[in-house]
Amino acid sequence: MAPRGSRSRPTKRRPEPPDLPDEFAAAPGEVEGGDLWDCVEAGAEVQVPERVADLRIQESRWVGGDLTGVRFTGLECRDVEFVHCDLSGARLEEAVLTRVVFTDCRLTGTAFDGAQLTDVHISDSTADLAGLRMTKARFLLVENTSLRGADFYEFDGEHCALLGCDLGEASFDTARLRETDLHGSTVDDVRGVLSLRGTRISPDQIVPLAGGLLDALGIQVTERPAG
DSSP states (O other): OOOTTOOOOOOOOSOOOOOOOSSOEEOOSBOOTTOEEESEEEOTTOBOOSEEESOEEEEEEEESOBOTTOEEESOEEEEEEEESOBOTTOBOTTOEEEEEEEESOBOTTOBOTTOEEEEEEEESOBOTTOBOTTOEEEEEEEESOBOTTOBOTTOEEESOEEESOBOTTOBOTTOEEESEEOTTSBOTTOBSGGGGTTEEOOGGGHHHHHHHHHHHHTOOOOOOOOO
């Protein structure tokens, strides 16, 4: 018999899903600063002002929400699911998101700069030009999502995965990535490729990534000089 305490816990591989209730109450018809949404379901009819301060959402769902261009300050979301929502150009700087899911959402140009993302899952969405500058992420999973031109400057990520994503022209300058997977994603036009140190890729990504590495290292491939 193995000694007590010798069994190791299963290694965590994916973000923890939101802990959602079986039933939801109706969300308020309009978002107001300082609101606490608890166990509610919001729809497309909810009115959202251009600026929202100190909104807290927990154990709730938002389906079809129009949040384009909204500037959130002090946003906190815990155990929340966003489905078919449009957050294009929304500002979520320094937001705190824990066990949050974005499914089939528009995140084009959405700013998560300085945010804290823990157990966040983004899937089947569009997040071109998204801003993740100085974002701190733990167990962030992005799947089948376009991240063309996304800005990961000084992104601090651990146990993250960008799977099947379009990373064309995405910038990872001075990013810190630990235990991060890039399988199935396009990596040939990635900027700041030296900051991908510590990531995991599949064999078919070696050649596309090699060109960027050669450019970053200043290595030129030329013909051997005659004579």
